[in-house]
Amino acid sequence: MSAARRRKPPVFTPTRVALGLLFTVMALSLALPGVAETWWVLGYLGLIVATAIALNGLRREPGQVLGRRAVRRGLVLALMVVCVGLVATPPFSEGQGPSAFLLLFFLLIPLNVALGRATQRVATAPDAFVDEREEALRNRAHRIAYPLFAVVCGGTLVAADMASTQTRMWVIDALIHGGPPVALLELLFVLPAMVFAFLEPDRLRPEPVDTDLSRLQRGRARAAAALLGLTLGTPVLLSLLMLLPPRVTAFTSALTASPPAQVGTSAVAPMNCKAFNADVVVGRGIEASIPVSAAACWNGRVATESYGMNRSDCHAGDTLAAYVTTLRCSRTTDSGGTLHFVYSAAVASALLPFLTQDVTVHIVIDRNGNVEQFP
Amino acid sequence: MPDTSGGGDTARGSQSRLYNRIAALRADRGLSRQELADEVGVNYQTVGYLERGDYNPSLELAFRLSEVFGVPIDAIFSRRPLRPMSEALYGSEPAAGGEA
Numbered sequence: 001m002s003a004a005r006r007r008k009p010p011v012f013t014p015t016r017v018a019l020g021l022l023f024t025v026m027a028l029s030l031a032l033p034g035v036a037e038t039w040w041v042l043g044y045l046g047l048i049v050a051t052a053i054a055l056n057g058l059r060r061e062p063g064q065v066l067g068r069r070a071v072r073r074g075l076v077l078a079l080m081v082v083c084v085g086l087v088a089t090p091p092f093s094e095g096q097g098p099s100a101f102l103l104l105f106f107l108l109i110p111l112n113v114a115l116g117r118a119t120q121r122v123a124t125a126p127d128a129f130v131d132e133r134e135e136a137l138r139n140r141a142h143r144i145a146y147p148l149f150a151v152v153c154g155g156t157l158v159a160a161d162m163a164s165t166q167t168r169m170w171v172i173d174a175l176i177h178g179g180p181p182v183a184l185l186e187l188l189f190v191l192p193a194m195v196f197a198f199l200e201p202d203r204l205r206p207e208p209v210d211t212d213l214s215r216l217q218r219g220r221a222r223a224a225a226a227l228l229g230l231t232l233g234t235p236v237l238l239s240l241l242m243l244l245p246p247r248v249t250a251f252t253s254a255l256t257a258s259p260p261a262q263v264g265t266s267a268v269a270p271m272n273c274k275a276f277n278a279d280v281v282v283g284r285g286i287e288a289s290i291p292v293s294a295a296a297c298w299n300g301r302v303a304t305e306s307y308g309m310n311r312s313d314c315h316a317g318d319t320l321a322a323y324v325t326t327l328r329c330s331r332t333t334d335s336g337g338t339l340h341f342v343y344s345a346a347v348a349s350a351l352l353p354f355l356t357q358d359v360t361v362h363i364v365i366d367r368n369g370n371v372e373q374f375p
Numbered sequence: 376m377p378d379t380s381g382g383g384d385t386a387r388g389s390q391s392r393l394y395n396r397i398a399a400l401r402a403d404r405g406l407s408r409q410e411l412a413d414e415v416g417v418n419y420q421t422v423g424y425l426e427r428g429d430y431n432p433s434l435e436l437a438f439r440l441s442e443v444f445g446v447p448i449d450a451i452f453s454r455r456p457l458r459p460m461s462e463a464l465y466g467s468e469p470a471a472g473g474e475a
Contacts, residue, residue, distance in 0.1 A: 130418075132417070132433050133420075134421070201429050203420055204420055204423035295401070
């Protein structure tokens with residue numbers, strides 16, 4: 001940063017390369033079927049980009065709170081706790097779902113943003129953007145971080161590999177399915193910044209600057225904070241919208257061709273059939289659909305299932321950041337010949353998994369073809 | 376053990392302590408930390424660390440500070456505690472009413 005070293009900023013900084021890769025991945029993912037049809041995803045990606053630009057344009061001053069070493073050390077401790085939590089998260093393969101993983105993963109985002117702001121991203125800054133003190137501290141942080149990384153991660157892997165067969169299996173399973181790879185990547189890329197934050201002494205309070213500039217900076221900071229709040233708050237708001245009443249689309253139609261008579265029904269009685277189609281959508285944006293596509297037939301003595309009322313037919317439709325757990329899927333025929341089909345499912349937000357809504361679809365049709373309940 | 380990477384040294388321990396008059400010289404010239412930092416090409420936080428004695432500058436930075444203040448390096452930095460400016464200018468008994 002000296003007069004001799006002050007030069008034109010490079011075009012391809014790590015941040016720009018990372019953002020370029022991120023946008024490329026986003027663009028490619030939008031090409032996937034179904035994603036581009038979801039309008040809010042496009043809008044949300046635009047919001048993320050706007051927030052990133054607004055935050056990037058701010059004067060990178062950590063302020064009075066993040067400038068204190070004690071606060072920065074607390075931040076480092078919080079990141080370590082999240083990493084330990086990620087390592088301890090049960091692998092997806094154990095059937096517990098990735099809810100805990102997702103929560104910890106999303107917790108990493110604000111912590112990493114705060115760490116980047118607290119260290120002014122000096123740990124990853126090119127030489128042209130740091131002065132000699134920052135360069136010395138950055139180099140020291142890297143010298144400490146990577147042996148530490150090798151000892152912590154390598155030591156954990158070696159210990160788990162040698163301890164017992166179960167721990168060895170845990171390593172294999174966790175590295176493929178669980179949170180440990182995320183913790184590994186977090187430490188690999190962020191540990192130098194964590195060491196930097198831990199080492200750097202208390203920062204000075206920012207000096208008073210030009211009033212107009214200060215006002216402009218404050219305005220930009222408020223706008224950036226509002227955008228950041230909106231970016232972080234949108235998924236939460238959309239998760240809350242899952243508690244609204246579901247949207248139901250349902251219709252029935254007569255089947256033109258009668259299927260063959262079912263087992264247990266009279267061969268002489270003609271069968272009439274009806275198709276039942278329903279789609280129950282829970283949530284707005286973050287949503288899941290519970291589809292039902294079934295047919296039932298009746299002959300005046302009994303109503304029977306033609307298709308779509310078996311256990312394998314009870315599954316979720318399109319989901320976006322939501323989980324569907326089947327609670328009940330049953331088909332019964334009572335003594336009066338009435339057919340009962342019940343498909344009940346719990347829909348939960350992937351971001352806030354404690355926000356769930358139970359949805360139940362009933363098909364009740366009597367032996368004469370009267371639809372008593374649908375959906 | 377001093378860390379020599381990057382030229383300067385984060386002051387650790389009394390042996391590497393370097394005393395300086397940067398704060399006094401800066402105040403004397405009416406410079407803010409930011410202005411001095413811009414003059415010598417460092418972050419203004421680094422000026423603060425220098426003033427506090429938390430960081431020892433590289434020789435290059437010491438020369439730049441010397442050029443900005445227009446005084447020799449040994450008037451800015453010392454291995455021993457520095458005397459106040461007035462004492463350095465006027466001796467142990469400040470002259471009453473006269474200029475040096």
